[in-house]
Structure formats: structure tokens, C-alpha cells
Amino acid sequence: MFGVHNPETPFKLLTEANLLVQLSVPELVEKVLSRGEGLLTSTGAISVSTGKYTGRSPEDKFIVEEKSSSSKIDWGAINQPISENAFSTLYNKVLDYLKQKNEIFVFNGFAGADKKYMLPIQVINEYAWHNLFAHQLFIRPEQGELDGHSPEFTIISAPGFKADPEVDGTKSETFIIISFEKRIVLIGGTEYAGEMKKSIFSVMNYLLPEAGIMPMHCSANVGIEGDVALFFGLSGTGKTTLSADPNRRLIGDDEHGWSANGVFNVEGGCYAKTISLSREKEPQIFDAICFGAVLENVIVEPNSRAADYDDGSLTENTRAAYPLEAIKNIVSPSVAGHPNTIVFLTADAFGVLPPISRLTKEQAMYHFLSGYTSKLAGTERGITSPQATFSTCFGAPFLPLPANRYAEMLGEKILEHNARVFLVNTGWTGGEYGTGSRMKLGYTRAMIHAALEGELNNIETVQDEIFGLHVPLHVPGVPDEVLQPEKTWADAEAYREKAVELAEKFRANFKKFSGVAPEIAEKGGPINH
Numbered sequence: 058m059f060g061v062h063n064p065e066t067p068f069k070l071l072t073e074a075n076l077l078v079q080l081s082v083p084e085l086v087e088k089v090l091s092r093g094e095g096l097l098t099s100t101g102a103i104s105v106s107t108g109k110y111t112g113r114s115p116e117d118k119f120i121v122e123e124k125s126s127s128s129k130i131d132w133g134a135i136n137q138p139i140s141e142n143a144f145s146t147l148y149n150k151v152l153d154y155l156k157q158k159n160e161i162f163v164f165n166g167f168a169g170a171d172k173k174y175m176l177p178i179q180v181i182n183e184y185a186w187h188n189l190f191a192h193q194l195f196i197r198p199e200q201g202e203l204d205g206h207s208p209e210f211t212i213i214s215a216p217g218f219k220a221d222p223e224v225d226g227t228k229s230e231t232f233i234i235i236s237f238e239k240r241i242v243l244i245g246g247t248e249y250a251g252e253m254k255k256s257i258f259s260v261m262n263y264l265l266p267e268a269g270i271m272p273m274h275c276s277a278n279v280g281i282e283g284d285v286a287l288f289f290g291l292s293g294t295g296k297t298t299l300s301a302d303p304n305r306r307l308i309g310d311d312e313h314g315w316s317a318n319g320v321f322n323v324e325g326g327c328y329a330k331t332i333s334l335s336r337e338k339e340p341q342i343f344d345a346i347c348f349g350a351v352l353e354n355v356i357v358e359p360n361s362r363a364a365d366y367d368d369g370s371l372t373e374n375t376r377a378a379y380p381l382e383a384i385k386n387i388v389s390p391s392v393a394g395h396p397n398t399i400v401f402l403t404a405d406a407f408g409v410l411p412p413i414s415r416l417t418k419e420q421a422m423y424h425f426l427s428g429y430t431s432k433l434a435g436t437e438r439g440i441t442s443p444q445a446t447f448s449t450c451f452g453a454p455f456l457p458l459p460a461n462r463y464a465e466m467l468g469e470k471i472l473e474h475n476a477r478v479f480l481v482n483t484g485w486t487g488g489e490y491g492t493g494s495r496m497k498l499g500y501t502r503a504m505i506h507a508a509l510e511g512e513l514n515n516i517e518t519v520q521d522e523i524f525g526l527h528v529p530l531h532v533p534g535v536p537d538e539v540l541q542p543e544k545t546w547a548d549a550e551a552y553r554e555k556a557v558e559l560a561e562k563f564r565a566n567f568k569k570f571s572g573v574a575p576e577i578a579e580k581g582g583p584i585n586h
Contacts, residue, residue, distance in 0.1 A: 067152065067179075067181060067211050067213055067241065070152055071152065071155060071156060071161060071181070075158070075159050075160050075161065076161050076163055077160055077161065077162050077163065078163040078165070079163065079164065079165060079203070080162065080185075080188070082189065082192065082193075082348075082349040085162070085185055085186075085188055085189040085192065086103060086189065086348070086349065088160070088162070088185035089103050089105075089185045089186045089189060090103075092160075092184075092185055094184055094185055094186045095186050095351075096357060096362065097362065098346075098352065098357055098362045098363070098364055099361055099362045099363045099364075100346055100347050100348075100350075100364070101347050101348030101349070101350075102346050102347060102348070102349070102350040102351065102352050102364070102377070102379075103186060103189065103349075103350070103351050103352065104352045104355055104357045104362075104364065105186050105351060105352070105353060105354075106248075106353075106354055106371065107247075107248040107249045107250070107353055107354055108248045109247075109248075110231065110247040110248060110249040111249065111353075111354050111371060111372035111374055112249060112251070112372065112374045113249065113251055113252060113255060113454070114229075114231050114233065114247055114249070114252070115135070115454050116228055116229075117227065117228055117229055117231040117232055117233055117246075117247075118135075118137065118233040118234075118235075118454070119137045119138065119139035119227075119232065119233070119234045119235070120136050120137070120138060120139070120234070120235050120236075120237070120457060121138075121139055121140075121141055121144045121234060121235065121236040121237070121238065121239070122138040122139065122140060122141065123141060123236065123237060123238040124238075125237065125238050126237040126238060126263075129263075129457070129458060130457050130458070131456065131457065131458055131459040131460070135453055135454055135456070136457055139226055139227075139234060140226065143225060143226035143227075144234055144236055144239075144243070146225065147220065147225050147227075147232065147234070147243060147245070148213075148239075148241070148243055150218070150225075151213060151215050151218050151243060151245055152213075154215055154217070154218045155181070155183060155213075155215055158183060160185070161181060161182070161183065162181070162182040162183075162184070162185055162187070162188035163179065163180070163181050163182075163188070164179070164180040164182075164188050164191045164192050164195070165177075165178075165179050165180075165198065165203055165206050165208065166178060166180075166191070166192075166195045166196050166197055166198055166325070167195065167196040167198065167202075167325075168195060168196065168210075168257050168260075168261060168323050168324070169196070169261070169314065169321060169322075169323055170196060170309075170321045170322045170323070170325070170390050170391035170392050171314070171316065171318065171321035171390075171392050172390075173316075173318075174265070174268065174270060174314060174316060174321065175196070176209055176210060176257075176260070176261065176264065177206055177207060177208050177209050177210075178195060178208055178209070178210050178211065178212065178257060179208035179210075179211045179212070180195070180211075180212045180214070180253065181211065181212065181213045181214065182214050183214060183215045183216060183217055183218075184214075184216060184248070186250075186351060187214055187216070187248075187250055187253070189349070189351055190250040190253070190254075190351050190378050191212075191253060193325075193326040193349065193350070193351065193378050193379055193380045194253075194254050194324055194325065194326040194327075194328060194378055195257070195324060195325050195326070196324065196325035197325055197380070208240075209240060210240045210241070210242065210257070210260055211240065211241050211242070212241075212242040212244065212253050212256060212257070213241065213242070213243050213244065214244040214245075214252075214253055215244070215245045216244075216245065216246065216247060216248040218245040218246065219231075219245065219246050220232050220245060220246055229246070230245075230246040231245065231246035231247045232244070232245050232246060233247075233252050233256060235256060235259060235260065235457075237260075237263060242256040242257070242260070244256070249353075250351070250353065250378065251328065251376070254324070254328060255454070255455055257323075258272075258274070258311075258312045258323060258452075258455050259454075259455045259456075259457060261312070261314070261323055262452075262455050262456050262457055262458065262463075263457040263458065265314050266458060266462055266463070266466065268316075269316070269317070270314045270315065270316045271314065271315040271316075271463065271466040271467060271470060272312075272313075272314055272323070272463070273287065273289070273312070273313045273314070273315060273452075274289065274311070274312060274450065274451050274452030274455060275287045275288055275289040275290075275296065275311075275312075275313055275451070276288040276296045276297060276299075276300035276307075276308075276309060276310045276311060276313075277300065277307075277308040277309055277313050277320050277322070277393070277396075278300050278302060278305040278306060278307050278308055278388075279305060279306050279308060279388055279393045279394075280304075280305050280306075280509065281304075281305075283393075283394060284397040284398070284509065285308070285319070285320055285393045285394055285395065285396045285397060285398075286300075286305070286396060286397065286398045286399070286400065286509050287313070287320070287396045287398070287399045287400065288300050288400045288402060289399070289400065289401050289402065289425070289451040290401065290402030290403065290430070290451060290483075291402075291403075291404075291428065291430045291446075291448050291451055292330065292374075293330070293404055293430070294402035294403060294404045294430055294483055295402055295404070295483045295498075295501065296310065296311070296402055297310045297311070297327065297329045297330065297342065298338075298339055298342070298498070299400075299402070299483075299501065299502070299505055301339065301341040301342055301384065302502075303340070303341065303386065305386070305509075306386045306387055306388045307341075307381070307384050307386065307387045307388065308320060308321075308322055308387075308388045308391050308392075308393050309322030309323070309324060309327075309381070309391050310327040310328070310329065311324065311327070311328060312324055315395075315396070315466075315470055318392075319392065319393055319394040319395050320392070320393050320394070320395070320396060321391060321392045321393075322381075322391030322392075324381075325380060325381055325391075326378060326379060326380045326381055327342075327345070327377075327378070327379055327380075327381065327383075327384070328376055328377070328378050329342045329345075329376065329377050329379075330374065330375065330376060331346075331352070331355055331364075331366050331375045331376060331377045332366065332367075332369050332373050332374075332375050333366060333367055334366040334377075335366070338498060341384050341385065341386075342377070344383075345377070345379045345383035345384055346364070346377050346379060346383075347379075347383060349379070349380070349383075350377055350378060350379040350383065351377070351378040351379075352364060352375070352376070352377050353375060353376040353377075353378070354371040354372050354374070354375050354376070355368075355371075355375045355376075355377075356368035356370060356371065395470075395474040395476075396470075396474065396476050397474075397476060397477065397509075398476065398477050398478075398479070398508055398509050399421070399471070399476050399477070399478045399479070400478075400479050400480075400481050400505065400508065401416075401421075401424050401425065401451070401478070401479070401480045401481065402430075402481050402483055403429050403430045403431075403480065403481070403482050403483070403484065404430050404431055404482070404483050404484035405429075405430070405431055405482045405484035405485060405559075406431035406432075406484050406485055406489060406490035407431065407445070407484075407485070407489050407490075407555050407556070407558070407559045408484065408485035408486055408487065408488050408489045408490070408492075408493040408542065408545075408546070408552075408555070409489075409523075409542050409552060409555050409556040409559055410480070410482040410484070410524065410526075410542065410559075411480075411482060411521060411524075411526055411528040411540060411541070411542055412481065412482050412486065412496055412500065412501070412504060412535070412539060412540060412542075413479055413480070413481050413482070413504040413508065413513075413528070413529060413532065413540070414479065414480045414518075414521070414524075414526035414527055414528045414529075415477070415478070415479055415513060415518060415526075415527045415528075415529070416478040416479065416480055416526070416527070417527075417580065417581070418468065418471055418472065418478075419576055419577050419579075419580040419581035420478075420480075420525070420526070420580070420581045420582075421467070421468075421471060421478040421581075422464055422467065422468050422573075422577045422581055423567070423577050423578070423581025423582050424480055424581070425450055425451070425464055425467055426449060426450065426460060426464050426567070426570055426573065426577075427447050427449075427563060427566060427567060427582075428447055428448040428449050428450055428451040428452070428453065429445060429446070429447050429563065429566075430446055430448070430484075431444065431445060431446065431484060431490070432444045432446050445559060445562040445563075445566075447566045450463045450464065450467075459572075460570065461570070461572050461573060464573070477508070477514065479508045479513075480526060481501065481504060481505065481508075482496065483495075483496055483501050484496060486539065486542065486545045487545040487546060487547075488545075488546055488547070488551075489555060493545070493546075499534075500534070500535045500539060503532060503533065503534035503535050504532050504535060506534075507529075507532050507533055507534075512532075512533060513529050513532065516529050516530070516531060516532075517529070517530045517531070518530065519541075522584065523553070523556045523557060523560050523583055523584060524556070524560060524563075524582075524583050524584070525582070525583060525584045528540055528541065542556075543556075560582075560583035563582055563583055564582060564583060567582060
């Protein structure tokens with residue numbers, strides 16, 4: 058689709074190694090077990106440990122500083138530059154390292170379910186389970202699609218290779234490097250498979266806008282009437298959980314593009330958090346973890362091999378990777394029309410944002426750029442109370458281009474297709490984290506249902522005095538008092554103090570968006586008193 062093929066295919070440079078190309082799921086599972094990379098669980102899933110790194114390593118992610126792309130990149134703490142020489146040296150070292158291995162695993166597939174915008178990719182792995190992960194997360198080729206398959210981007214993942222920061226120009230032994238000119242993602246020093254998934258998403262966030270397509274860090278589903286809904290949100294806000302609705306068909310759970318034709322999934326699988334997972338609360342995800350699925354850092358009982366999803370002793374970021382086909386009600390292929398409803402999800406640990414509010418276009422742009430949620434006490438060393446965190450466009454770590462580019466595309470799409478936008482707080486009510494309680498999932502589902510069914514389009518609202526949000530006075534299946542945060546707090550003054558504190562954090566964060574139209578800051582954010 059993008060018309061630029063990988064100028065130097067790493068695959069051809071690895072012919073001396075024992076390349077195992079396009080193994081099936083059963084073959085890869087056999088390799089994982091015979092190589093001692095993981096265990097078979099009672100449901101047939103593979104259980105693995107990612108060792109030292111149980112999540113992404115954003116400080117070790119780089120983009121190669123190249124003439125063809127350098128002027129387009131939003132350089133900074135997220136998009137860190139690395140020289141072409143440093144990349145070339147590491148690239149050759151990794152290839153030499155892989156040539157010494159008895160088995161190297163190769164997957165050929167695609168990113169982007171709309172065939173008009175498909176990106177042919179190749180994934181080269183040191184580990185069999187990483188190749189199984191790639192097989193389940195990316196789009197698998199159909200019969201005949203590998204004829205003439207020429208990758209436009211290649212991932213090379215060598216977790217066993219450790220960089221020397223003083224020699225290689227990295228910050229640690231770990232590195233995730235994207236070369237837009239060479240069309241290569243080079244990964245080393247980390248076993249966390251999510252780096253592969255998110256690197257391709259970063260690539261698509263660079264390529265798609267050039268084709269007039271908006272890339273989105275969101276889940277998506279479609280109703281019986283063909284109405285499409287998008288769910289934006291950072292990790293832990295309920296993006297995957299709320300999009301896996303038995304009454305709606307899933308398009309995808311994490312990464313999408315919005316073209317002139319509608320929405321399409323970037324991936325062919327799901328990467329769901331599993332901490333505290335149960336069949337009762339999330340039946341679709343629970344049942345998807347079967348043969349061929351990959352469980353990351355989930356504790357497994359030694360004899361029964363049953364997964365203990367309540368055990369977060371290795372990490373709270375336990376994950377399951379499985380193909381979309383493991384979900385019963387999916388859209389296949391993962392392509393649908395234009396969204397009718399857009400939901401921004403936030404887990405507000407301050408307990409002051411309304412559980413649901415309807416946004417104007419300016420508010421939608423403001424909250425999209427803000428990308429607010431909370432970090433909780435105890436999740437990171439040094440965090441002793443809830444802390445506001447803002448991730449631009451709900452996906453700052455994956456945006457190579459300036460934020461305004463993505464926000465402007467969203468604003469244009471909302472206007473063009475008259476999409477309704479809601480802000481939904483899946484976080485705390487009745488007090489902040491430690492005092493209040495988490496919003497009941499049943500209430501959140503009822504609010505989402507009402508929004509998707511159009512039941513909130515003409516319902517009476519009241520404007521929040523601090524955040525300016527338009528809050529429905531009634532939602533079917535939800536007590537009225539739950540809808541007004543102040544009414545759920547025992548101490549109204551304490552609520553107001555905490556709300557004002559969060560509003561100031563919003564304002565302080567938004568100052569970095571200097572190029573944004575003035576009306577977005579004036580009409581989209583908290584009310585100035």
C-alpha cells in the first residue's frame with residue numbers, strides 16, 4: 058500500500074542460520090515446549106515469563122535520525138534520536154548474533170485489515186514464543202497472500218543480545234529502534250513481547266497520516282444496526298473489557314485506522330490484561346485463552362497448570378495474547394463504517410470526574426489531547442498518593458509526529474461524520490483512591506449502553522461547575538446520585554478541593570500545546586473561575 062519496500066531485507070542476510078519460516082500454531086507450541094521457553098496450561102495456552110522486563114521500556118526506545126524522516130518527527134523525551142552509525146553498528150551485531158543460533162523463527166503477515174492500506178511485514182525472532190505472539194497479534198495471511206509477499210517493514214527481535222551503552226549509544230542493555238529509512242525495527246535486551254506490537258503501531262502512526270488516515274489507540278466494535286463505536290483509553294481504563302460486549306461484534310481491542318471508507322483494525326489479535334480476570338466479569342476474554350494463546354507473567358499452579366489470574370506477584374501487567382478468532386462475535390475482516398459514538402475512558406483516582414459526560418467538539422479535542430488517567434499509589438516506587446498522568450491522544454509513546462496532527466484529524470472526522478463523544482470515568486467514586494470505591498462495572502456498562510443506543514442524545518444534562526462537562530441527570534440502570542460526583546462524597550468541601558486540584562493539573566498540562574486553536578483551550582477545558 059505504501060509503495061516502499063524494505064531496501065535491505067534482513068531475511069536474506071540470515072540464510073546461514075536455521076530459518077524456520079511460517080510455522081503453524083501447533084508447530085510453534087511444540088517448539089516453545091521442546092525449547093523450554095514456556096509451559097502448557099490447563100486450557101492449552103502457553104505460559105511464559107518475560108524476566109526482568111514485564112512491560113514496555115520507553116526510555117530505551119529510539120528513532121534513527123535520517124534525512125528522509127528527521128524533519129517530520131516530534132523529537133523529545135518520547136521520540137529520542139539515535140545516529141545512523143549507531144543503528145548500523147547494532148544492526149550488524151544483532152545479525153551476527155542471530156547467525157550463531159540453531160533456530161530462527163520467521164513470520165510473514167500484515168498490519169492493517171483494510172486491504173487497500175495493508176502494510177506487509179516480516180517478524181524475525183530468536184524465541185519461538187515471540188514468533189507465536191507475532192502470529193497471534195498481527196494479521197495472518199490468507200491462502201495465496203504470501204505469493205509475492207515483500208515486507209515493507211521488518212521486526213528483528215533478539216532478546217538475548219544485550220547492548221553496551223558506552224559503545225552502542227543506548228541508555229541500557231535494552232533497545233527498541235525504528236529506522237523509517239531502512240524500514241526496520243530492531244529490538245534487543247528485553248523479552249517483553251509487547252515491544253513488537255507497539256513498534257508496528259508507532260510505524261503505522263507515522264505512515265497512515267501521510268495517506269490521509271487517522272491512526273488511533275482505541276478499541277472498536279459494531280452494533281446490530283451497523284453503528285460503530287470507538288473506545289480510547291490508557292492501560293487499566295477498561296478499553297479491552299468494555300469493547301468485548303456480547304451484544305456487539307468486536308472490530309479490535311487496541312489499534313485502528315480511520316480512513317475515508319471507515320474504521321479498520323491494525324492487528325489480527327488481542328493483547329488483554331488478565332490481572333483479576335474471571336469468566337463472570339469478562340467471559341469473552343476468559344474463554345479466548347485457549348490453545349495457541351500466550352500468557353505473559355501469569356502464575357500457574359504447578360500440578361493442575363491452572364492460571365491464577367489474581368496473583369500479581371510477578372507484575373500487575375499480566376497479559377494474554379490471542380487471535381481475534383478466539384472471540385466469538387467479531388467482524389471479519391476487521392473493517393467497518395464510520396463511528397457514530399466515540400468514548401474517552403479515564404480511570405480518575407481523584408474520584409471527581411463524572412462517571413459519564415457528553416462532550417462538545419472543543420471538549421472532545423481538549424480531552425483527546427490531554428489523554429488523562431491516574432497512576433495509583435504503590436504501582437511505582439515513590440508514588441504514595443494518586444497522581445494525574447497525561448498521555449497525548451491516549452497514546453503519546455507511539456506518536457512519532459506532532460500531537461496537533463492527530464488531534465486535527467480527529468476534529469475533522471467528528472465534524473464530517475457527526476460523531477457523538479462521551480467522557481467516561483471508570484475510576485473512583487465517593488472519594489479518592491483509598492477512601493472511595495471503584496465505579497461498578499455494571500454501572501459503566503449501563504452508561505456505555507445508553508450512549509451507544511442514543512438514549513443520552515436528548516436527555517437533560519447539568520454542567521459541571523468545575524470541569525464544564527455536560528452530565529446527564531438520568532441514565533437507565535444507574536442511580537441518579539452516582540452521576541453527580543459531589544453527591545457521592547461525604548464531605549462536599551473535600552470534593553471541591555480535590556476537583557480544583559485536578560482542574561489545575563489539566564490546565565498546567567495543556568500549556569504545552571501552543572499551536573492549538575484558542576477556542577479549544579478556552580471552551581474545552583475546566584471552567585476558569
